[in-house]
Amino acid sequence: MPRITGDSLAEHREQLQRRVFDAFAALMSERSFDAVSMAQIAERAELGRTTIYHHFHDKESVVVAFASHETARYVEELRDTLGATDDPAERLRIYVRHHLDAGERFHMGLGPSLYGVLSPDSRLAIREHVVAVEDVLRDILESGRAAGAFAFEDTAATMSLVHACLSPRHLPPSTIESFVLGAVGAAGSGPAVPAGG
Known part of the structure; x- marks a missing residue:
């Protein structure tokens, strides 16, 4: 089971989402949407490739x-x-x-x-x-x-x-x-x- 950060599951999800959003924003400032992949978002957010799919379908x-x-x-x-x-x-x-x-x-x-x-x-x-x-x-x-x-x-x-x-x-x-x-x-x-x- 992945390690939970924050004081609750809800706080953990919020922190994870914030990392994904920050990573997405950073990548979009560097390249086009077509050139951004889920793997790149996960890597920039310091998440495992499978972890991001538990929260976002695509x-x-x-x-x-x-x-x-x-x-x-x-x-x-x-x-x-x-x-x-x-x-x-x-x-x-x-x-x-x-x-x-x-x-x-x-x-x-x-x-x-x-x-x-x-x-x-x-x-x-x-x-x-x-x-x-x-x-x-x-x-x-x-x-x-x-x-x-x-x-x-x-x-x-x-x-x-x-x-x-x-x-x-x-x-x-x-x-x-x-x-x-x-x-x-x-x-x-x-x-x-x-x-x-």
Whole structure:
């Protein structure tokens, strides 16, 4: 029987998963998903080749578990930070800053190129975790609009446009933040972009 680390079986599994996730993240920073094998993940995590299969069926299951774990952490940190204020504009600023500061750390390697090689079931499982992040933005936007702090028509379209603005890493965060706040008509952030123009 393998040696148990930690104070309980649950803690042992959590530690083992963390090692696998760290190994997976490190390997994905060095090579493509296709070039990563379960044997390499096990070796980098300092696990036996058979041990990793007791916890993960294949490398797609590693991706899904990694995405689930990282998204849960991301949303927990984001909600904790948002809890400091009720001001809609400040909450949207926090969302933008948090995404720009932590996005690469939390979502490393989970971009379109990886998403495209996963099975439909794995894509769906990861999509469910992305929705958790989208729900936070939806709440910020809709509560801000209800309070009269934001002016926009279509929530889904506005969410897509906000997330599109958060992708370019070559722009200063303050520029992205100002643009997003102006686009939703936040007071003192410039005029909202008119519908259709």
